[in-house]
Amino acid sequence: xxxxxxxxxxxxxxxxxxxxxxxxxxxxxxxxxxxxxxxxxxxxxxxxxxxxxxxxxxxxxxxxxxxxxxxxxxxxxxxxxxxxxxxxxxxxxxxxxxxxxxxxxxxxxxxxxxxxxxxxxxxxxxxxxxxxxxxxxxxxxxxxxxxxxxxxxxxxxxxxxxxxxxx
Numbered sequence: 001x002x003x004x005x006x007x008x009x010x011x012x013x014x015x016x017x018x019x020x021x022x023x024x025x026x027x028x029x030x031x032x033x034x035x036x037x038x039x040x041x042x043x044x045x046x047x048x049x050x051x052x053x054x055x056x057x058x059x060x061x062x063x064x065x066x067x068x069x070x071x072x073x074x075x076x077x078x079x080x081x082x083x084x085x086x087x088x089x090x091x092x093x094x095x096x097x098x099x100x101x102x103x104x105x106x107x108x109x110x111x112x113x114x115x116x117x118x119x120x121x122x123x124x125x126x127x128x129x130x131x132x133x134x135x136x137x138x139x140x141x142x143x144x145x146x147x148x149x150x151x152x153x154x155x156x157x158x159x160x161x162x163x164x165x166x167x
Contacts, residue, residue, distance in 0.1 A: 011084040013154035014076050017165050018091040021066035024105040027054050032093065032108035032115040037122050040130075040137035047093070047108075048141050054104035060089040060097050063105060072160050079158075086154055090165050092117055092131075095139040098151055110164035131164070 029050050035043060061073070079085050089097040093108035107115040110131050117134050118127035125133075145151055 009083055009155035011086065011154045012079060013086045013088060013152045013157045014072075014079070015088045015090060015096075015152075015157060015159045015161070016069075016072045016076075017161055018060070018089055018093070018097075019064040019066045019069045020107075020109060020111075021069070022063055022105050023065045024056070024058060024063060026105045026107040027056075030054065030093070030104055030106035030108075032106070032117055032120055033113075035120045037120050039123075040121055040133040041141070043120055044134070044137040044141040047138070051094070051104050051106070057102035057104050059100075059102055060091075061087070063103070064089070075160075086152070088152070090161065093138075095135050095142060095144060096151060 027050075030047075032047070035046060037043075038046070076085055076087055086099050088099070091097050091103070091108075092110045093106045094101075094103050097103065108117055109115050110117055110127070116127070118130040121130040121134055123130065149157070
């Protein structure tokens with residue numbers, strides 16, 4: 001069921017998270033766990049330089065996969081039947097991906113694991129502050145406006161985020 005406020009909007013932005021599962025295998029050079037440990041800015045520059053060298057790039061809708069992704073896309077398609085929707089993806093590897101952005105297949109996560117972003121960001125802080133510092137650095141390196149909500153254009157923004165992205 002879609003709310004009255006949503007039906008009265010002229011356009012909506014939906015923000016979802018990236019997924020570990022991808023339709024295309026991660027580029028061997030774009031596995032976050034293989035990066036040298038460093039500060040957020042230096043790590044972002046190194047990561048994006050590696051990404052720039054990749055020849056295959058994909059729109060998020062054609063890259064991400066998995067049950068959670070399928071459910072979010074089904075909900076988005078239901079809303080699209082009634083009003084225009086801008087779909088944004090919060091990517092652990094690339095920050096906020098806007099409609100029209102393309103990225104290579106990669107492996108980076110805010111969840112525990114070998115490609116966890118916090119493991120490659122230097123310092124004694126717990127994971128959450130490191131993730132925030134990483135996102136600020138990667139979005140700045142990608143020349144994205146800050147705060148990230150300045151990129152949104154809809155009358156309403158719907159967020160579908162997991163715990164690791166809410167912190």
